[in-house]
Every structure is written in C-alpha cells, then in structure tokens.
Amino acid sequence: MASQEQVLEGLADIVNEIAGVPQDEVELDKSFIDDLDVDSLSMVEVVVAAEEKFEVKIPDDDVKGLKTVRDAVDYIVKAAA
Amino acid sequence: MTATIIPRAGAAHARILGVGGYRPARIVPNSELVDRIDSSDEWIQSRSGIRTRRWASPEETVAEMSIAAAGKALAHAGLDASQVGCVIVSTVTHLKQTPAIATEIAHRLGAGGGRAAAFDVSAACAGFCYGVSLASDMVRGGSAEYVLVIGVERLSDLTNLSDRGTAFIFGDGAGAVVIGPSNTPGIGPVVWGSDGSQSEAITQTIDWNDLRDDREQEFPTLKMEGQKVFRWAVWEMAKVCEQALDAAGVKAEDLDAFIPHQANMRITDAMIKALKLPPEVPVARDIAENGNTSAASIPLAMERMLESGEAVSGGTALIMGFGAGLVYAGQVITLP
Numbered sequence: 046m047a048s049q050e051q052v053l054e055g056l057a058d059i060v061n062e063i064a065g066v067p068q069d070e071v072e073l074d075k076s077f078i079d080d081l082d083v084d085s086l087s088m089v090e091v092v093v094a095a096e097e098k099f100e101v102k103i104p105d106d107d108v109k110g111l112k113t114v115r116d117a118v119d120y121i122v123k124a125a126a
Numbered sequence: 127m128t129a130t131i132i133p134r135a136g137a138a139h140a141r142i143l144g145v146g147g148y149r150p151a152r153i154v155p156n157s158e159l160v161d162r163i164d165s166s167d168e169w170i171q172s173r174s175g176i177r178t179r180r181w182a183s184p185e186e187t188v189a190e191m192s193i194a195a196a197g198k199a200l201a202h203a204g205l206d207a208s209q210v211g212c213v214i215v216s217t218v219t220h221l222k223q224t225p226a227i228a229t230e231i232a233h234r235l236g237a238g239g240g241r242a243a244a245f246d247v248s249a250a251c252a253g254f255c256y257g258v259s260l261a262s263d264m265v266r267g268g269s270a271e272y273v274l275v276i277g278v279e280r281l282s283d284l285t286n287l288s289d290r291g292t293a294f295i296f297g298d299g300a301g302a303v304v305i306g307p308s309n310t311p312g313i314g315p316v317v318w319g320s321d322g323s324q325s326e327a328i329t330q331t332i333d334w335n336d337l338r339d340d341r342e343q344e345f346p347t348l349k350m351e352g353q354k355v356f357r358w359a360v361w362e363m364a365k366v367c368e369q370a371l372d373a374a375g376v377k378a379e380d381l382d383a384f385i386p387h388q389a390n391m392r393i394t395d396a397m398i399k400a401l402k403l404p405p406e407v408p409v410a411r412d413i414a415e416n417g418n419t420s421a422a423s424i425p426l427a428m429e430r431m432l433e434s435g436e437a438v439s440g441g442t443a444l445i446m447g448f449g450a451g452l453v454y455a456g457q458v459i460t461l462p
Contacts, residue, residue, distance in 0.1 A: 084172070084173060085352060085353055086173065086352070086353070086356050086390075086392050086396075088353070089353050089356045089357050089360075090360075090396060092357075093357065093360075093361060105351075105353060105354045105357060108353055109353070
C-alpha cells in the first residue's frame with residue numbers, strides 16, 4: 046500500500062514529465078490548473094500515467110474533482126488501499 | 127428448387143488511385159474567435175495546435191465543395207467520372223435529412239454516366255475510413271470498378287461560437303479519393319468498431335424534433351466532453367492503430383506517413399507518444415491551418431502531405447479516423 050509521501054513523489058515525477066513542472070513545486074496545496082499550469086488535457090495524461098504507475102482506476106467522471114495535488118494524492122491512496 | 131446464383135468476380139486487390147481536396151477561400155484566424163470565448167490566440171494554440179481554420183461561404187455548399195474535391199481526385203487518378211460505379215459521401219453537416227447528398231453529387235459529376243450508385247454514410251470523423259473500407263470491399267467484390275469516397279463538412283454551421291470547448295476546433299472543407307483495382311494490395315484490413323455507450327461524448331445539442339416542437343430553442347450545435355474524448359482518442363485509438371498495423375503485417379517503422387483524423391494537435395501528439403511512433407515517420411498536421419474538418423480531414427491532410435513532398439506516391443501510410451458515436455476505423459494504405 047502506497048503512503049501519501051510515496052504517491053506525492055510519484056505524482057510529482059509524472060507532472061514533471063508531462064508538464065515540465067519541477068518536482069519540488071508539486072506540493073499538496075497547489076492547484077493543477079491555476080498553480081502548476083496543467084491544463085485539462087494534460088490532466089488526462091497525468092491521470093492515465095498515474096493509473097499505470099499506482100495500478101488504480103480513475104474514471105473520467107472523477108477526474109473533474111481532482112483540483113489540487115492533495116485531491117489526486119488522497120484519491121490514489123484511497124483507490125490503491 | 128434452389129437456382130444457381132452466379133456471383134460476380136471483383137478485382138484481386140484495391141488501392142487509392144487519386145486524392146483531391148477543397149479548402150474554402152475564407153481563412154479564419156484565432157483572433158476572430160477569442161472575444162466571444164474570453165480567450166487568446168496563444169490559449170487556443172496551446173490547447174489545440176490550431177492557428178487558423180477555413181469557413182465556407184453560403185456558395186461553398188456541401189455539394190460544391192465535394193464536386194471540386196472529387197474532380198481533383200479523378201484528375202489525379204487519370205479517370206473520367208463516367209467510369210465511377212459508386213459515390214460514397216461521408217458527412218454530418220448536410221442539413222437535409224433526405225435525399226442523400228451523394229445522389230446530387232453523382233449526378234452533377236456525371237458519375238457512371240449519371241447513374242452510379244450513391245449514398246451517404248454517417249460515421250462522423252471516422253466516416254472517411256469507413257468509406258475507404260466499403261469502397262475497397264466493393265472493388266474486390268465486383269460491385270463497382272471505381273468508387274469515389276468523399277468526406278465533406280461545413281462544421282461552421284453547427285458550431286457554438288460561445289462554447290469555450292469547441293468554438294475554435296471546427297473547420298469546413300472536402301476531401302475525396304478514388305478507389306479502384308490494383309495488382310497488389312493497396313488497402314489493408316480495416317480495424318473498426320463503435321462504442322454506443324459513449325454516444326453523448328460528442329453529440330448534437332438537440333434533436334431536429336426538439337426544434338420542431340419548440341421553435342424558441344437555439345439551433346443545434348455540436349458539443350463535446352473534451353477530457354473523455356481525449357482519453358478515448360489517445361489511448362484506445364493507439365491500440366486500434368497497432369491492430370491496424372498488425373492486421374496489415376506492417377511495422378510502425380515501415381510507415382512513410384501517419385495520417386490520423388485531425389481532431390486536435392494535442393490528441394495527435396499524445397497518440398504518437400502512446401504508439402511509440404518512430405520520430406522519423408512524418409505525421410499529418412494539417413489541423414494547424416485547417417482546424418478539425420471531421421470526415422474531410424484525412425483526405426485533406428493526405429493531399430497536403432503529397433503536395434508538400436512530406437510523403438510520396440507509393441509510400442505506406444496508416445490512416446485512422448475516430449469520432450462521434452463513438453466510432454472508429456483505421457487501415458494501412460498505399461498512398462496514391
């Protein structure tokens with residue numbers, strides 16, 4: 046089972062690869078769109094990469110609810126439990 | 127008594143013999159659209175790769191654009207319209223329920239001496255590849271020696287200019303190919319299908335019935351669930367691309383061109399990544415100047431790649447259409 050720190054670290058790598066954001070800027074309270082400049086389509090790329098990395102399913106209808114890094118980390122931790 | 131039925135023999139193989147396109151005269155830059163969607167040229171380009179699109183004038187009708195594109199395709203193939211046995215038109219923007227626009231086009235072209243079989247197909251952005259598959263089977267089955275496949279759209283007629291998700295996406299135009307007999311296989315097995323569980327992902331806002339019953343309603347436009355379509359188009363369609371390559375026994379590195387439906391440059395880029403397409407394979411990027419022209423986008427992009435020298439006649443290309451339905455179709459072809 047992945048911890049919050051592990052998921053955050055893995056997610057930061059993904060966001061870095063897809064959107065070019067430095068890993069240390071991917072912090073829990075950051076908004077994907079407003080703070081990290083991850084737009085709605087890049088968000089889908091992040092979600093698909095996260096599904097693969099953490100072996101979870103994140104349905105389309107749930108993607109809209111993932112506004113902040115914390116939303117995504119919590120979702121993944123819960124889904125992977 | 128069961129009588130013996132004589133089957134008709136077709137050609138051993140089929141291929142695309144000619145391609146032609148028609149792009150409307152009016153070029154519409156992003157700057158014309160940004161005010162109504164509180165946006166900017168940069169924002170539109172970053173989300174779609176689109177710089178301009180072309181919108182048809184009232185005179186550039188579905189039929190007129192089709193006839194122009196078909197004429198070029200026939201000339202490219204070195205054929206006369208009288209030799210065409212069937213005309214297939216793929217469109218979702220011929221706004222008259224019946225008859226099919228294909229019959230008027232066939233008549234005005236003089237296809238088959240004005241007597242060619244003619245019908246429309248409704249398979250949205252996959253319509254061109256659906257048509258190529260049907261035409262290939264007709265040629266090989268003996269139903270027609272030469273078949274005209276036309277993809278044509280006036281998507282500007284169904285665009286909501288206040289919708290931030292779609293206002294900047296769509297364009298107008300027509301593309302056509304002629305398919306006929308070949309000594310060698312020139313059209314690979316189609317990999318196609320549909321997913322009606324996602325019929326709402328890209329759809330018309332209201333039915334014509336609704337408009338009839340309530341004339342106060344706004345005229346229908348296209349709407350799209352962008353994130354849902356993006357995920358499906360990139361990762362599901364990458365699998366279909368691989369299946370189409372496998373079915374034809376062609377490897378990605380053998381391709382001389384990849385011509386996906388010009389839906390959104392971001393979809394194309396993500397699809398290339400998901401496919402692990404070798405970087406040396408040229409990829410159609412007609413969308414930057416032409417927008418998303420649905421059924422017309424693949425033949426238009428094909429014509430541009432051949433004219434610009436990015437791809438050459440006789441080269442091997444993967445074509446792949448996907449869109450409202452949801453529907454998809456892809457096949458490996460030899461370029462005309």
